[in-house]
Amino acid sequence: MTLTKADIVREVYMRHDDITKAQASNAVESFLNLAKAVLISGDDLLLSGFGKFNVRNKKERKGRNPQTGSELMLSSRRVVTFSPSGILRAKVNEQ
Known part of the structure; x- marks a missing residue:
C-alpha cells in the first residue's frame, strides 16, 4: 500500500x-x-531517527537509448537521494 x-x-x-x-x-x-x-x-535534510535526504550533483555522461541503441549525452543534473537512519533500517529489517 x-x-x-x-x-x-x-x-x-x-x-x-x-x-x-x-x-x-x-x-x-x-x-x-x-x-x-x-x-x-541544495542543503541536506536530516530527520533524526528517520534518515537523511541529500542533494547530489551528477556530471554529464554518455548514455544509450535502450530502444534504438543509439548513444547520447545525458546532461548534468541534481538528484535527491535518501539514506535511512540506523534506527529505521533496524526496524524495517525486524519484520
Whole structure:
C-alpha cells in the first residue's frame, strides 16, 4: 500500500485530539514546503531517527537509448537521494 499525503493528514488528525483536520492539513503542507525549500536550495535534510535526504550533483555522461541503441549525452543534473537512519533500517529489517 502506498501512503499518500491525504493519508498522512488523516493520521495526524486522528492522533491529535486538539487540532482540526484543516490544521492537520496545514501542518503537513508546511512541513512538506519547508522540506522542498531546503532540498531546492541544495542543503541536506536530516530527520533524526528517520534518515537523511541529500542533494547530489551528477556530471554529464554518455548514455544509450535502450530502444534504438543509439548513444547520447545525458546532461548534468541534481538528484535527491535518501539514506535511512540506523534506527529505521533496524526496524524495517525486524519484520
